[in-house]
Amino acid sequence: MGVDIKVEDLNAWYGTVHTLKGVSLHIPANQVTALIGPSGCGKSTFVRCLNRMHETSRGARVEGSVHVGGEDIYSGISPVEVRRKVGMVFQRPNPFPTMSIYENVASGVRLNGSPPKAELDTLVEQCLRNAALWDEVKDVYRKRSGAGISGGQQQRLCIARALAVDPEVLLMDEPASALDPISTGKIEDLIFELKTQYTIVIVTHNMQQAARVAEKTGFFLMGNLVEFDATQKIFTAPSDKRTEDYITGRFG
Amino acid sequence: MSRARANSPRAHAYPPPHKKVINVVMLTLTGLCALLVVSVLLFILGYLVWNGARSLSWNFFTKLPVPAGQTGGGMANAIVGSAKLLLLASAIGVPIGVLGGVYLAEFGKGWFSFAVRYTTDLLNGVPSIVIGIFVYTLIVIPQHHFSTLAGGVALGIMMIPIALRSTDEFLRAVPNTLREGGLALGASKAQTVVTVIIPAAMQGIVTGIMLNLARVAGETAPLLFTAFGNQFWSSGWNGPTASLPVVIFNYAISPYEDWHRQAWAAGFVLLSGIFLTNIVARLLVSGRRSTSRS
Numbered sequence: 001m002g003v004d005i006k007v008e009d010l011n012a013w014y015g016t017v018h019t020l021k022g023v024s025l026h027i028p029a030n031q032v033t034a035l036i037g038p039s040g041c042g043k044s045t046f047v048r049c050l051n052r053m054h055e056t057s058r059g060a061r062v063e064g065s066v067h068v069g070g071e072d073i074y075s076g077i078s079p080v081e082v083r084r085k086v087g088m089v090f091q092r093p094n095p096f097p098t099m100s101i102y103e104n105v106a107s108g109v110r111l112n113g114s115p116p117k118a119e120l121d122t123l124v125e126q127c128l129r130n131a132a133l134w135d136e137v138k139d140v141y142r143k144r145s146g147a148g149i150s151g152g153q154q155q156r157l158c159i160a161r162a163l164a165v166d167p168e169v170l171l172m173d174e175p176a177s178a179l180d181p182i183s184t185g186k187i188e189d190l191i192f193e194l195k196t197q198y199t200i201v202i203v204t205h206n207m208q209q210a211a212r213v214a215e216k217t218g219f220f221l222m223g224n225l226v227e228f229d230a231t232q233k234i235f236t237a238p239s240d241k242r243t244e245d246y247i248t249g250r251f252g
Numbered sequence: 253m254s255r256a257r258a259n260s261p262r263a264h265a266y267p268p269p270h271k272k273v274i275n276v277v278m279l280t281l282t283g284l285c286a287l288l289v290v291s292v293l294l295f296i297l298g299y300l301v302w303n304g305a306r307s308l309s310w311n312f313f314t315k316l317p318v319p320a321g322q323t324g325g326g327m328a329n330a331i332v333g334s335a336k337l338l339l340l341a342s343a344i345g346v347p348i349g350v351l352g353g354v355y356l357a358e359f360g361k362g363w364f365s366f367a368v369r370y371t372t373d374l375l376n377g378v379p380s381i382v383i384g385i386f387v388y389t390l391i392v393i394p395q396h397h398f399s400t401l402a403g404g405v406a407l408g409i410m411m412i413p414i415a416l417r418s419t420d421e422f423l424r425a426v427p428n429t430l431r432e433g434g435l436a437l438g439a440s441k442a443q444t445v446v447t448v449i450i451p452a453a454m455q456g457i458v459t460g461i462m463l464n465l466a467r468v469a470g471e472t473a474p475l476l477f478t479a480f481g482n483q484f485w486s487s488g489w490n491g492p493t494a495s496l497p498v499v500i501f502n503y504a505i506s507p508y509e510d511w512h513r514q515a516w517a518a519g520f521v522l523l524s525g526i527f528l529t530n531i532v533a534r535l536l537v538s539g540r541r542s543t544s545r546s
Contacts, residue, residue, distance in 0.1 A: 056435055058361075084438035094429040098451035107447065108437035158433070165438055 002030040002199030003069030003168045005050060010064035012045050012054055019045045021223040022064075027216070032191060032200045034214030034231065036207055038246070041220040043203045047171045050201065051086035052079040069168060084108075087162035091174040093154035095146030095161070101128075101137055104146040104157055108165040123164060131160035132190050152183025159190065163198075170194065172202040176209065188213050207247065211235050219243045297523075304520020307513040312521070317483055317499075323510045327518055329485050333400070333493035334469065334522070337479060340404025340489070341411055341468055346461055349415020353457075356416070357423035358445045369420070376413035383409050384474030392478060398492035403479025407468045414467070418460030422453040458537045466526040472497040496522045 005027040012020035020042045027033045035043040048054040049062055052073060066073050073082045095104050105124045109115060115123075128134040128141065133156040137149065146157055155175060162170060172191070176184040191200060191213050204210050210217050211231060218228040219240075227234060227243045238244045267275075311326045318325030352372075356365050387406040392398055426449050434444030450457075479493050481502065486493035496518050503515035 051436065053432065053436060056432070080438050080440055083436055088436040090429060090432060090436075092429055094427070094433040096430060096433065096448050096452070098448075098454070107434075108439070111437065111439045111443055111447075161433075161437065 001168065001197065002195075004029040004199065005069075005169065005201075006065075006067040007050075008065045008067075010046070010049055010066065011062070012042070012049055013059075013061045014045075014057065015059040019223050020049070023225045025218060025225060025228045027199065027201060029199050030195055030197075031215040032195050032202060032213050033216045033218065034210035035201065035203045035218045035220060036205075036210050036246075037220035037226075039205075042223040043218075043220040044173055046220065046225075047088075047173055047201055047203055050169070050171055051088050052082045053088065055079070084112075084165050085167055086169040086171060087165060087167035088171040088173065089155070089158050089162055089175045092178055093151055093158050095149075095154050095157050097145060097147035099146055101141040101144055101146050101149070101157060105160050105164050108161060112165075127160040127164045128157075130163055130194070131156045132186060132193075133157060133160055150183075152179050152186060155179060155183065155187060156190065159187075159194075163194075167198065169199045169201065172200065174203050174205060177205060184209070207235070219246060221246070300516070300519050300523060303513075303516035304518075304523075307517040308520065309517075312514070312517050316485070317494075320506070320508060320511075325514075327494070327496070327499055327514065327521075329482060330494035330496050330499045330518065331521065333479070333482070333486060334496045334525075336400050336489070336493065337403045337407055337475070337495055338465060338469055340400065341407035342461075342465060344405060344408025345411025345415055345464070345468075349412045349464075350419045350457065350461075352412070352416040353419025353423065354445065354450065356420045358441070358449065369417075372413045372416050375409075376417070379473075380410060380471050381473040381476075384476060384478055387474065388477045395490075397490075398478060398480035400479055400486060400489045400491065400493045403475050403493065403495065404489070406474040406478045407471060410468050410471065410474065411464050414464045415461060418464070419453075419457050422456030422460060423449060425456070426452045455537045458533050462530045462533050465529065469522060469526055470497055472501050476501075 007027070008024050010020055010023045011018070023042075023046060035046065037043050045054060050066060050068070050073075052062075054060050054062055062074070064074075068082070068085060071077065073086075095101075096107060099107060102124050105127050106120055109120065109123065124141075125134065128137065133153060136153060137144070137157075146154065149157065155178075159170075159175075176187045179187065188209065191202065194200060202210075202213065214231045216228065217231040217234040219226045219234065219238075219242075221242055227238060227240045229239070233239075234243065235247060238247060309326075311324060312328075313326060313331065314328050315324070315326035316329055317327060352368070356368060360368065384406050387402050387409070391402040391405060395402075430448055430452060431444055434448040435441070439447070475495055475498050479495055479498070481498050482492045482494045500515045500518045500522070503511040503518070506512070
């Protein structure tokens with residue numbers, strides 16, 4: 001099951017550049033939350049703080065608190081544990097090219113030890129099914145490289161790989177921006193399916209996409225969270241002028 | 253649309269005629285240069301194969317050298333000697349170089365890795381004969397005799413900088429998205445490097461090592477006063493040993509026709525050996541990859 005995320009006064013820096021300025025918000029469990037805003041507004045940095053990926057960049061620094069399911073992920077818990085609770089799918093599909101499709105899905109589980117083969121087989125099949133990829137790869141998934149399938153399939157493989165470690169939250173950083181409309185549609189359908197089991201946070205440049213998949217939407221501008229509300233409200237009656245300008249295409 | 257363009261006067265205006273001429277001239281020039289480079293290489297290879305293969309016989313691989321003036325004999329000891337030297341050199345140069353490269357590319361930062369990269373490049377530029385003198389002082393003088401050990405160490409030291417820098421380069425060429433993919437699954441940095449990054453760079457790393465091995469296989473200078481040479485078999489690692497490059501050097505400057513012939517054969521064998529190792533290594537690496545790709 002998914003859990004909620006409480007963020008309080010989150011600040012992030014790349015070197016001396018202050019990219020995230022005192023962001024606080026509450027992301028509800030088992031819903032899809034979309035983050036929109038122009039390039040460089042800090043929305044990607046924000047999600048990267050939710051699984052402590054931000055600090056892996058050189059010169060990066062974080063202050064503030066993030067509670068995932070009530071647990072403070074910045075104190076008393078290692079980043080490795082955080083990332084098993086909070087999975088992530090990136091903008092560019094990044095399957096491991098030297099591993100088969102099967103091995104890609106199994107890779108996260110194998111880091112924690114080696115479960116019996118039968119158990120792993122079942123898990124891999126289940127994750128590929130959950131990622132709506134099973135029917136397309138079931139004849140080749142043990143042999144073909146994770147890099148040997150189409151971009152859209154690779155992205156669903158990356159989702160399957162993230163699901164295999166059984167996270168509670170799934171972060172998606174523009175997961176469909178490198179994909180064609182049909183693959184994008186499949187990813188969106190998938191997001192709709194997955195929210196029953198996971199809390200999903202999706203960063204997107206595509207406002208229609210946010211309107212289609214998300215219950216809640218947050219609008220970022222220059223490192224600030226300008227507005228966070230029900231998606232319906234953000235897109236029809238935003239309370240901030242800047243949100244309205246962005247939504248209606250006046251800038252960004 | 254295209255017809256309209258073809259009939260309009262502008263269709264002839266682009267590209268202008270003089271640009272076409274320049275294009276043809278430049279293309280011809282670059283083609284000629286490429287041909288020149290390749291033909292020199294092919295000429296050397298052809299000459300070596302022609303003279304070397306002609307002079308080869310079964311005895312060359314099985315017999316010891318005969319005393320000067322007699323004809324016949326072979327270089328079995330030098331072939332085995334070279335193999336032992338390269339084995340020892342790889343045992344020293346590859347682990348140090350590869351692990352150092354992994355450190356530099358994945359873990360090192362700040363002044364220390366700058367210093368390591370810089371000194372590695374310096375070491376790469378040290379003339380091979382200087383490395384020979386270094387090992388001579390380090391091993392040969394204290395032991396009071398030449399040895400396979402000393403020769404192997406000299407070649408091993410020569411392998412370190414290239415192995416290190418090529419591993420470093422190939423690892424850094426692995427896209428950062430794969431590193432993030434590993435970390436985001438809850439893998440530690442080390443786990444990500446071992447299970448994802450190194451396999452992704454494996455083909456390049458192995459190719460780098462092969463080129464490296466090919467380079468030191470032909471080194472003569474550092475062996476002259478470390479492994480020295482030997483007319484007979486050298487057992488173990490502690491005695492002086494014959495090696496192909498040194499034998500080629502000695503035989504080529506000798507006044508005997510038969511030795512010249514054998515030097516060509518030795519050159520040919522050295523080249524074939526390098527070529528074969530290269531092919532086998534590439535097959536091994538690409539075979540491992542294609543099982544997961546096909």
